[in-house]
């Protein structure tokens with residue numbers, strides 16, 4: 133799929149102000165809750181109301197959503213507030229019900245984007261409609277799967293499309309509920325610059341105290357919109373209680389956001405930026421040079437080990453290297469996580485070099 137200038141038009145028409153905000157509860161719970169949150173959200177000047185009607189739960193026994201009855205509550209909320217209504221759909225049956233009830237925006241959840249069969253079923257069901265379709269990133273960090281979901285919707289003739297970045301699931305505990313892996317979303321933005329990118333700081337952080345911070349990060353990276361879970365009584369929400377904010381908190385978060393210019397043509401800015409970028413380029417070249425030199429030494433170590441018939445990996449030595457680099461990194465204000473990832477990658481490459489040397493030597497008569 134190529135970039136298409138039509139992709140961003142729906143958003144321009146909707147939100148003169150930046151960013152576009154979609155807000156509402158994780159789940160529709162009762163008619164009263166839906167109406168109260170919708171009123172609160174409307175007061176913040178938000179154009180789109182979200183609510184989960186069918187909830188994909190990790191384990192059975194959780195609250196699985198109120199089902200189609202919730203669509204009637206959304207109709208009431210829409211009639212009263214004039215907000216556009218957004219719901220998650222995970223099957224053709226959901227799509228049909230949502231369309232029958234005048235829902236304006238359909239989003240495909242992270243657990244559905246991973247499944248091309250379901251995405252295709254949804255694409256077939258929305259074919260020919262002029263609804264806005266938003267595709268959340270898949271739960272696993274896989275750009276092709278995300279792009280594939282967007283392409284299936286595009287191939288169904290839909291042009292009002294957006295991508296929602298809600299972070300990626302990891303086995304290890306991090307400070308995020310779902311690790312943002314910003315570079316994956318930025319690569320999507322690079323490939324499809326006119327596709328609106330919307331950040332979901334609620335599911336990325338899992339914590340209401342971090343929503344302002346991650347929303348600002350998204351704006352700094354030129355995201356066009358935010359989806360923020362908002363509830364009238366967050367602590368007693370039936371799903372995702374820890375990450376929802378009240379409409380009042382939503383208003384404060386939005387007020388505090390600083391919207392940056394996507395670019396600045398003024399001479400001094402351009403000059404200063406290019407000066408800094410050239411220094412970065414210089415360091416990047418030095419890094420590559422140093423890595424090349426390091427691997428040449430790894431080749432020599434490989435030859436030596438082969439000669440003495442010693443195994444490629446000595447775990448003790450590797451632990452020493454990691455510990456030393458972690459403490460040197462800390463001194464330079466480099467995060468532990470970064471040092472670990474960097475040196476694991478370097479170690480892998482080093483092993484590959486040593487193995488190549490050993491194999492080559494083995495081929496000799």
Ligand code: PEP
Pocket residue numbers: 158184188220240241242243268298335
């Ligand atoms: C949601 O938006 O409430 C939801 C279920 O999100 P995700 O698909 O990102 O987990």
Ligand code: MN
Pocket residue numbers: 158159361371372
């Ligand atoms: Mn949720």
